[in-house]
Amino acid sequence: MRALGRTLLANYSLLVALVAYELISRSGLVSPRLIPSLVVIGEQLWRYMLNGDLPYHAGISLYRAFSGFLLAAVVGIALGAAMARSRWVEALFEPIFTFGYPIPKISLYPIFIFVFGLGTGSKVALVFLECLYPIAIHAMAGMRATDRVLVWAAENMGASRTQLFFRVMVPAALPTLFTGLRIALPVSLIVTLLTEIIGESKGLGYFITFASASFEYGRAMAAFVVVAVIGFALDRFVVALRRRVVFWLKDVPAIG
Amino acid sequence: MARPPRWVGALVPLLLVAVWEIAARRGDAPEYLPAPSVILAELGALVASGDLFVHAAASLYRALGAFAIGAVTGAAVGLAAGTLRAVERFYEPIISLTYPVPKIAALPIVFAWFGLGDVSKIVIITISVFYPIYIAAFFGAKGTSRVHVWAARNMGAGRWQIFRRIVLPSALPQLFNGLRVGLALSFIVMVVAELVASQRGLGYLIAFSEEQTRFDIMYAAILTIGVLGFAADRVLLAVRRRALKGQLLATAEAR
Amino acid sequence: MTGAAPAAGAVIAVRNLGKTFTRDGRRVEAMRGFDLKIAEGEFVTVVGPSGCGKSTFLHMVGGFEPVTEGELLVDGRKVRGPGPDRGVVFQEFALFPWRTVAENVTWALEIAGRPRAERDAVAERLLAKVGLTQFRQHYPAELSGGMKQRVAIARTLAFDPRILLMDEPFGALDAQNRELMQEDLQVLWNETRKTVLFITHDIDEAIYLADRVVVFTARPGRVKADVRIDLPRPRAIEIKKSTAYTAYRNRIWDLLRDEVLLARREEG
Numbered sequence: 001m002r003a004l005g006r007t008l009l010a011n012y013s014l015l016v017a018l019v020a021y022e023l024i025s026r027s028g029l030v031s032p033r034l035i036p037s038l039v040v041i042g043e044q045l046w047r048y049m050l051n052g053d054l055p056y057h058a059g060i061s062l063y064r065a066f067s068g069f070l071l072a073a074v075v076g077i078a079l080g081a082a083m084a085r086s087r088w089v090e091a092l093f094e095p096i097f098t099f100g101y102p103i104p105k106i107s108l109y110p111i112f113i114f115v116f117g118l119g120t121g122s123k124v125a126l127v128f129l130e131c132l133y134p135i136a137i138h139a140m141a142g143m144r145a146t147d148r149v150l151v152w153a154a155e156n157m158g159a160s161r162t163q164l165f166f167r168v169m170v171p172a173a174l175p176t177l178f179t180g181l182r183i184a185l186p187v188s189l190i191v192t193l194l195t196e197i198i199g200e201s202k203g204l205g206y207f208i209t210f211a212s213a214s215f216e217y218g219r220a221m222a223a224f225v226v227v228a229v230i231g232f233a234l235d236r237f238v239v240a241l242r243r244r245v246v247f248w249l250k251d252v253p254a255i256g
Numbered sequence: 257m258a259r260p261p262r263w264v265g266a267l268v269p270l271l272l273v274a275v276w277e278i279a280a281r282r283g284d285a286p287e288y289l290p291a292p293s294v295i296l297a298e299l300g301a302l303v304a305s306g307d308l309f310v311h312a313a314a315s316l317y318r319a320l321g322a323f324a325i326g327a328v329t330g331a332a333v334g335l336a337a338g339t340l341r342a343v344e345r346f347y348e349p350i351i352s353l354t355y356p357v358p359k360i361a362a363l364p365i366v367f368a369w370f371g372l373g374d375v376s377k378i379v380i381i382t383i384s385v386f387y388p389i390y391i392a393a394f395f396g397a398k399g400t401s402r403v404h405v406w407a408a409r410n411m412g413a414g415r416w417q418i419f420r421r422i423v424l425p426s427a428l429p430q431l432f433n434g435l436r437v438g439l440a441l442s443f444i445v446m447v448v449a450e451l452v453a454s455q456r457g458l459g460y461l462i463a464f465s466e467e468q469t470r471f472d473i474m475y476a477a478i479l480t481i482g483v484l485g486f487a488a489d490r491v492l493l494a495v496r497r498r499a500l501k502g503q504l505l506a507t508a509e510a511r
Numbered sequence: 512m513t514g515a516a517p518a519a520g521a522v523i524a525v526r527n528l529g530k531t532f533t534r535d536g537r538r539v540e541a542m543r544g545f546d547l548k549i550a551e552g553e554f555v556t557v558v559g560p561s562g563c564g565k566s567t568f569l570h571m572v573g574g575f576e577p578v579t580e581g582e583l584l585v586d587g588r589k590v591r592g593p594g595p596d597r598g599v600v601f602q603e604f605a606l607f608p609w610r611t612v613a614e615n616v617t618w619a620l621e622i623a624g625r626p627r628a629e630r631d632a633v634a635e636r637l638l639a640k641v642g643l644t645q646f647r648q649h650y651p652a653e654l655s656g657g658m659k660q661r662v663a664i665a666r667t668l669a670f671d672p673r674i675l676l677m678d679e680p681f682g683a684l685d686a687q688n689r690e691l692m693q694e695d696l697q698v699l700w701n702e703t704r705k706t707v708l709f710i711t712h713d714i715d716e717a718i719y720l721a722d723r724v725v726v727f728t729a730r731p732g733r734v735k736a737d738v739r740i741d742l743p744r745p746r747a748i749e750i751k752k753s754t755a756y757t758a759y760r761n762r763i764w765d766l767l768r769d770e771v772l773l774a775r776r777e778e779g
Contacts, residue, residue, distance in 0.1 A: 010345070111289075
């Protein structure tokens with residue numbers, strides 16, 4: 001009980017924000033339809049969770065996000081490793097990355113629809129492309145940053161190139177790699193939602209858009225809450241995973 | 257292993273463009289991939305007619321305007337939170353809770369609240385840009401070496417002086433990293449917001465041209481966005497180089 | 512008694528060795544015209560001012576830095592890269608933070624496919640030798656600098672290299688532990704009589720451990736003097752108080768002092 005009290009006190013600004021929101025909602029300054037009371041949001045959340053709608057759409061969004069993310073992880077790590085190993089591979093690929101980064105690949109989405117059709121394929125492809133960059137760059141940086149002395153020590157003890165790669169460079173690269181994964185994971189979710197907002201009939205992005213278009217803002221915000229919880233939980237998951245896998249480092253460094 | 261020459265980086269893109277051009281000319285390319293020469297021609301036409309300028313200006317106004325607001329607020333709040341415990345205790349819970357939340361999901365709601373014009377776009381871009389800059393400023397300020405602060409105190413510096421002369425310069429490198437991320441993000445969110453709902457701007461141009469199946473216009477718009485984003489990034493890097501003059505010398509950057 | 516090492520049966524033979532680094536267009540000459548011969552079973556220590564290239568020399572013998580001028584032969588053959596025949600103890604420890612102490616010690620055996628029982632036995636024996644038996648399941652991050660250094664030494668001894676290349680291996684230890692480790696190393700070496708190239712800043716340490724002390728000049732590094740240490744073995748730590756010892760120390764410091772001043776002047 002005391003621990004709960006202490007947590008609430010530490011996060012008092014959240015409570016203040018929630019209370020302020022509720023007050024604004026009830027004050028009548030703006031139409032309560034636009035700024036639904038927390039009670040209404042809660043009620044909509046309850047209803048649409050129970051009838052299975054929200055879980056269904058959430059599942060679809062998650063499936064798309066994860067598929068693209070995992071694909072990007074596999075390819076990104078392989079690509080990053082190749083770039084770390086060979087300066088030529090790096091010279092070939094790095095400019096594409098650097099120049100392609102500021103281009104919102106979402107603008108290529110119409111092309112993807114042409115190639116992959118309107119459904120999940122085009123979305124997964126876009127997620128893959130957007131997540132690839134941070135993962136590959138961090139994989140490469142992580143392996144590049146392997147302490148020279150560790151490589152020398154391994155060579156001194158007679159390690160083959162394969163042994164050197166898997167037993168020294170990969171573990172040494174893990175911390176940085178996890179930073180890349182931590183950055184890419186929310187990107188996968190964002191891109192998925194985006195494609196669903198732009199044009200779809202399934203997924204949380206669609207759900208929010210449809211609710212907004214029907215002026216059911218309580219419902220839209222309830223879905224937003226689900227999105228928020230998912231995003232938050234995923235991030236915590238990655239942090240916990242990192243703590244277990246990269247057990248030899250104490251602190252989780254800041255993002256970016 | 258010899259260091260590959262600089263121009264190697266241009267090989268793959270040039271090759272791709274060449275293959276693309278040849279395939280398009282021969283009629284082998286699908287409908288949605290017009291020849292690069294056609295795209296460039298259309299780009300020229302858009303520039304000549306002044307259309308490109310109108311759309312680009314609208315987009316830049318939103319992106320850069322929102323970036324400026326988000327950068328100033330993010331840096332200010334972040335630096336304050338990194339320096340003063342009380343500020344940190346207020347902001348940290350909210351920020352770390354909402355950071356992993358895809359703010360894009362609020363897009364329909366933001367449109368509902370602020371309409372479909374410039375304001376809503378600037379709002380969503382500002383919110384998106386705020387986060388990475390806040391985080392960078394926060395950790396940059398927090399990372400200020402304690403010993404440096406003690407040395408300053410030892411020499412009689414006051415609180416504001418310590419902030420301006422020790423914390424701020426210490427935080428600048430990391431702050432600039434955040435600014436770079438924020439700048440790229442402002443372009444991305446701008447395009448996204450315009451794709452969903454707008455009547456002007458490069459993102460609008462993409463959506464419009466796609467509807468009209470004028471893919472040459474679409475690629476011209478995409479190219480313009482890329483170039484503008486790249487240029488903006490270069491400008492920021494130049495500013496960064498001046499602002500961080502002495503500090504970069506000790507790093508691998510100074511080559 | 513300055514004298515050249517016996518040429519016959521030289522394990523490490525260096526002739527006119529030079530090393531130039533190019534760092535963004537600027538050339539830094541670390542070594543020039545450097546000659547040295549080390550015979551089988553000799554313990555040779557190298558002292559010199561900072562930046563004189565002694566670590567670079569060790570890295571070249573170890574096969575990490577390529578030879579740019581001159582000749583460097585180990586067992587009559589050119590050095591072609593690192594290998595377990597020349598075991599290195601690095602100044603920076605170079606322990607793998609994701610393995611335990613015991614796993615670090617037996618890493619070379621593990622990648623060579625030695626069976627678990629053998630590896631466990633080796634780990635136990637060597638950790639006892641360096642006094643870290645209780646820490647065999649700990650991770651390097653949990654150890655102090657001195658302890659990490661001892662693990663690094665144990666690791667190199669584990670794969671029993673013919674030649675030992677030690678780069679300031681006791682640098683991270685406090686003065687008391689340093690003396691103890693010097694004694695232990697001396698005892699160990701007496702048992703096995705490996706060929707050792709040992710770099711240090713500490714003249715006392717250099718004299719105590721060595722058959723020969725090589726004094727490097729300031730950059731670009733060359734051999735300034737090669738002092739044969741004729742003190743009886745085995746050497747108890749008390750030998751450091753003897754008059755013969757003090758004579759060596761004075762002599763070597765005289766040789767070294769000029770170089771240190773030169774190096775300082777060069778720095779500006």
